[in-house]
Amino acid sequence: MAETQFQKAIFTASVSYNKAIGKHFFNLRLELNGSAAEIFRKALPGQFTELDLSRLALPAEEQIPDELSECSQRQILLRRPFSFTNIEYSGSKVILEILYCVLGPATLRMKTLKPSDKINLIGPLGNGFKISSDKKLAILVAGGMGAPPLQHLAKELKDKCPGTETIVFAGAKNISQLPYYDIKLEKISQEPAFVLDEFAKHNVKALISTDDGSAGFKGFVTEMLKNWLKSKKPDSGKTIIYACGPEAMMSSAAAISSEFNIPCQVSLERLMACGTGLCQGCAVRYINKQTKETGYKLCCKDGPVFWADEVVW
Amino acid sequence: MIDLTVNFAGLKLKNPVFTASGTCGYADELADFMDVNQLGAFITKSITLHKRDGNSVPRVVETDSGMLNAIGLANIGVDKFIAEKIPLIRQYNTPFFVNIAGQTIEEYVAVAQKLANCEEIAGLELNISCPNVKKGGITFGTDPKLVSEITSAIKKNAGKKILMVKLTPSVTDISTIASAAIEAGANALSMINTFTAMVIDIETRQAVLANRTGGLSGPAIKPIAVYLTNKVYNEVAKPANIPILAGGGIKNASDAIEFIIAGATAVSIGTASFIYPDSAIKIIDGLKKYCQRHKIAKISELTGSLK
Numbered sequence: 001m002a003e004t005q006f007q008k009a010i011f012t013a014s015v016s017y018n019k020a021i022g023k024h025f026f027n028l029r030l031e032l033n034g035s036a037a038e039i040f041r042k043a044l045p046g047q048f049t050e051l052d053l054s055r056l057a058l059p060a061e062e063q064i065p066d067e068l069s070e071c072s073q074r075q076i077l078l079r080r081p082f083s084f085t086n087i088e089y090s091g092s093k094v095i096l097e098i099l100y101c102v103l104g105p106a107t108l109r110m111k112t113l114k115p116s117d118k119i120n121l122i123g124p125l126g127n128g129f130k131i132s133s134d135k136k137l138a139i140l141v142a143g144g145m146g147a148p149p150l151q152h153l154a155k156e157l158k159d160k161c162p163g164t165e166t167i168v169f170a171g172a173k174n175i176s177q178l179p180y181y182d183i184k185l186e187k188i189s190q191e192p193a194f195v196l197d198e199f200a201k202h203n204v205k206a207l208i209s210t211d212d213g214s215a216g217f218k219g220f221v222t223e224m225l226k227n228w229l230k231s232k233k234p235d236s237g238k239t240i241i242y243a244c245g246p247e248a249m250m251s252s253a254a255a256i257s258s259e260f261n262i263p264c265q266v267s268l269e270r271l272m273a274c275g276t277g278l279c280q281g282c283a284v285r286y287i288n289k290q291t292k293e294t295g296y297k298l299c300c301k302d303g304p305v306f307w308a309d310e311v312v313w
Numbered sequence: 314m315i316d317l318t319v320n321f322a323g324l325k326l327k328n329p330v331f332t333a334s335g336t337c338g339y340a341d342e343l344a345d346f347m348d349v350n351q352l353g354a355f356i357t358k359s360i361t362l363h364k365r366d367g368n369s370v371p372r373v374v375e376t377d378s379g380m381l382n383a384i385g386l387a388n389i390g391v392d393k394f395i396a397e398k399i400p401l402i403r404q405y406n407t408p409f410f411v412n413i414a415g416q417t418i419e420e421y422v423a424v425a426q427k428l429a430n431c432e433e434i435a436g437l438e439l440n441i442s443c444p445n446v447k448k449g450g451i452t453f454g455t456d457p458k459l460v461s462e463i464t465s466a467i468k469k470n471a472g473k474k475i476l477m478v479k480l481t482p483s484v485t486d487i488s489t490i491a492s493a494a495i496e497a498g499a500n501a502l503s504m505i506n507t508f509t510a511m512v513i514d515i516e517t518r519q520a521v522l523a524n525r526t527g528g529l530s531g532p533a534i535k536p537i538a539v540y541l542t543n544k545v546y547n548e549v550a551k552p553a554n555i556p557i558l559a560g561g562g563i564k565n566a567s568d569a570i571e572f573i574i575a576g577a578t579a580v581s582i583g584t585a586s587f588i589y590p591d592s593a594i595k596i597i598d599g600l601k602k603y604c605q606r607h608k609i610a611k612i613s614e615l616t617g618s619l620k
């Protein structure tokens with residue numbers, strides 16, 4: 001992808017909202033002012049921020065789920081990376097929206113954030129998705145917690161590429177793992193429909209899959225994608241795929257995109273110690289399409305968004 | 314006015330705060346967050362003769378108050394370093410040390426020879442203590458005979474550069490290794506590198522790092538690092554009048570001062586920069602405040618002042 005687009009720095013944000021969506025997910029809104037707002041208002045879908053959650057207290061004991069009770073005792077040291085579901089600006093302030101899943105000691109602490117709490121963040125980091133207005137169809141493939149940056153991208157596409165129709169293929173293990181507020185089960189069909197509010201508000205229809213069949217297509221989201229491409233045969237030169245989710249899902253999306261000759265961008269995840277290019281921990285095996293040379297790129301600095309055919313899967 | 318300057322093996326530094334090798338890239342990454350010229354000195358990521366891709370991922374994992382890394386000395390190689398990074402380094406007035414590593418003595422020497430003529434570089438830090446590369450690396454640093462051999466070979470080829478040897482804590486007696494380095498011509502000691510360690514995923518019963526083991530850094534290692542600094546200072550460095558660059562888990566000025574009192578002439582900031590990339594600058598500030606509070610005119614008076 002291109003060079004890092006904008007200046008990054010260390011800022012303090014103020015929490016404006018932090019509420020649960022269903023059982024596993026939370027929506028966090030952070031307010032930024034001054035130079036932080038100036039810089040973040042230009043952040044692109046796919047870019048991310050690193051939050052310092054180490055100073056937050058744990059929730060009360062009875063609010064810690066059993067399965068996290070042991071890991072919650074771990075003393076956190078490093079920041080945690082999060083992408084955005086939305087960036088809203090009004091006047092001189094910017095609201096960053098983050099959708100997160102409680103998985104371990106840091107995200108457990110994140111749950112306790114309440115309005116007007118302060119939080120330290122670094123960003124915007126990495127490079128976002130590349131969009132081009134000559135596409136007729138943009139297909140978003142969201143596996144589980146891969147949804148956040150694709151929600152942001154759906155908005156960007158609506159604003160910047162009015163001639164592009166966007167649809168989302170959203171999958172997860174089961175219905176409770178689909179990170180969306182209100183899933184309109186009755187509207188799910190074989191054809192994309194306005195099933196997910198988060199996407200519907202950007203005029204984006206969705207197809208749903210779950211591994212266990214508890215909602216929508218039974219199977220992997222990439223199987224559903226492949227079936228759909230086979231039957232609809234969209235013009236490959238006018239179509240683009242954007243995928244974010246577990247590594248295996250993105251690897252499969254990459255294979256499908258190459259089979260159908262459709263360009264594809266993926267947003268990768270790596271364990272990150274810094275997020276700023278200092279530690280070299282987040283390596284992504286990379287192949288230069290022209291020279292066929294391979295090597296490593298950094299997920300945090302050169303990515304997290306890569307062209308799927310430049311990643312060695 | 315508090316005097317933060319220190320004399321480090323003949324080099325006058327504006328303050329005793331260094332960035333640690335491998336935690337601050339080649340300076341350009343850090344420049345987004347701070348004025349690199351405010352640092353006492355900068356140490357680059359380890360440079361080897363040939364480019365190295367490094368280990369497979371996962372390369373890092375967090376532990377209680379620490380982290381493991383097994384980067385595998387990923388770096389661009391000495392020739393590319395000289396062609397691409399030296400021009401960047403030239404812009405800064407802060408002294409730069411280049412950390413060098415290799416698989417064989419010949420490789421180390423070849424890197425040192427190439428760097429000996431770069432006037433932008435103040436010194437070399439000899440990494441004989443990286444726990445994450447097979448062959449070489451840590452085995453050099455654990456055998457006093459090899460330490461002596463490699464140090465003198467590099468000394469002969471390093472021209473006038475200050476030669477600093479970076480010690481591993483993973484030895485029975487660190488003072489023996491430190492003496493071997495000094496007798497072979499080291500101008501300074503750097504300590505400590507990470508501790509070899511492991512994290513296991515109990516669900517899969519696999520090591521989390523692809524390399525299985527990695528080096529432990531961060532606050533978790535600090536008390537051991539302070540102890541080792543004091544030991545080497547008393548047993549080797551002070552008698553030989555050789556400065557120590559010490560670190561391991563430094564997060565703030567108080568941590569840094571502990572090391573200085575234990576015997577360090579200068580301190581290195583590693584893992585802390587991952588969390589707050591401007592940590593080193595805040596620490597410099599904190600050192601000044603400590604000196605004011607304790608009416609210490611020169612920070613160098615603090616070195617080895619443990620009662």
Ligand SMILES: Cc1cc2nc3c(=O)[nH]c(=O)nc-3n(C[C@H](O)[C@H](O)[C@H](O)COP(=O)(O)OP(=O)(O)OC[C@H]3O[C@@H](n4cnc5c(N)ncnc54)[C@H](O)[C@@H]3O)c2cc1C
Nearest residue numbers: 080081082083099100101103104105106107148269270271
């Ligand atoms: C670029 C990027 C963007 C991200 N965006 C979001 C987001 O929008 N919303 C969200 O909920 N999460 C996001 N994540 C993941 C998030 O950073 C982790 O869930 C979080 O760090 C977990 O911290 P913890 O201490 O609660 O749990 P930990 O105990 O640290 O982790 C819990 C589990 O998740 C796994 N894990 C943690 N971090 C990663 C990672 N980076 N890649 C793969 N597996 C991981 C761990 O191995 C462990 O099994 C993103 C990660 C990256 C790299």
Ligand SMILES: Cc1cc2nc3c(=O)[nH]c(=O)nc-3n(C[C@H](O)[C@H](O)[C@H](O)COP(=O)(O)O)c2cc1C
Nearest residue numbers: 333334335359382440505506530531561562583584
């Ligand atoms: C991600 C990472 C990469 C490192 N790479 C190097 C390296 O290339 N060469 C080296 O001599 N030390 C390397 N180190 C060790 C540090 O320079 C330092 O000695 C060690 O981390 C202890 O200090 P700290 O706790 O302040 O990080 C690395 C440490 C980390 C965490």
Ligand code: FES
Nearest residue numbers: 275277279280300
């Ligand atoms: S996370 Fe440290 S370099 Fe990418």
